[in-house]
Amino acid sequence: xxxxxxxALVWLALALGATGARQKQAEPLLPxxxxxxxxxxxxxxxxFLHDPDRVIGVMAGTVAKAxxxxxxxxxxxxxxxxxxxxxxxxx
Numbered sequence: 001x002x003x004x005x006x007x008a009l010v011w012l013a014l015a016l017g018a019t020g021a022r023q024k025q026a027e028p029l030l031p032x033x034x035x036x037x038x039x040x041x042x043x044x045x046x047x048f049l050h051d052p053d054r055v056i057g058v059m060a061g062t063v064a065k066a067x068x069x070x071x072x073x074x075x076x077x078x079x080x081x082x083x084x085x086x087x088x089x090x091x
Contacts, residue, residue, distance in 0.1 A: 032074070032075055032076030032077065033075060033076075034075060034076060034077040034078070034079060035071075035075050035077070035078045035079070036079050037079075038067075038078055038080055040065065043066070046066075049066075049068060053068060053069070053070065054068070054069040054070075055067060055068050055069060056069065056072065056089055056091065058082065058087065058089065060082040060083045060084050061083050063082065063083055065080070065082075067089045069091055072089065072090065072091035073091055076090060076091070077089070077090050078090075
């Protein structure tokens, strides 16, 4: 893929399921569940991304990360760490 950054965010579908299971049944589910500890994979393994897909890229020093817009649209917020300190990524 031409425009992939060094790393891509892995969709945490299991985390979404676990979050929904922890809420009381009478409470409405929130539209977004923030990702607090994202897991990353090498860009070469991110076969779920394609050239036209949008990502928000962050680079600090030699560390590059990509946050796919499709995942951010479902979660609303990713709280992550950069070499400079904590960051929040939103779409």
